[in-house]
Amino acid sequence: MTGPVRLVIARCNGLPSFELAVASGTEYGVSIDRIQTIGILNLCGATATGSFSISIPE
Numbered sequence: 001m002t003g004p005v006r007l008v009i010a011r012c013n014g015l016p017s018f019e020l021a022v023a024s025g026t027e028y029g030v031s032i033d034r035i036q037t038i039g040i041l042n043l044c045g046a047t048a049t050g051s052f053s054i055s056i057p058e
Helices: none
Strands: 005-011 018-022 035-042
Touching: none
Parallel strands: none
Antiparallel strands: 005 018, 005 035
16 A cells, blocks of 8 residues: 655745645656755655656756
């Protein structure tokens, strides 16, 4: 059993953070600039598994 996770992206210069609950078995893409930190928080008691990728433009 796997459950949802929360994607949390904190941004620089006082810009608002971005938060999204991502359901099990789904994919989600986001494009945000001025990223300070990225966190993935487990929202359930089960083990959360999956993959995460990031693309940084030059």
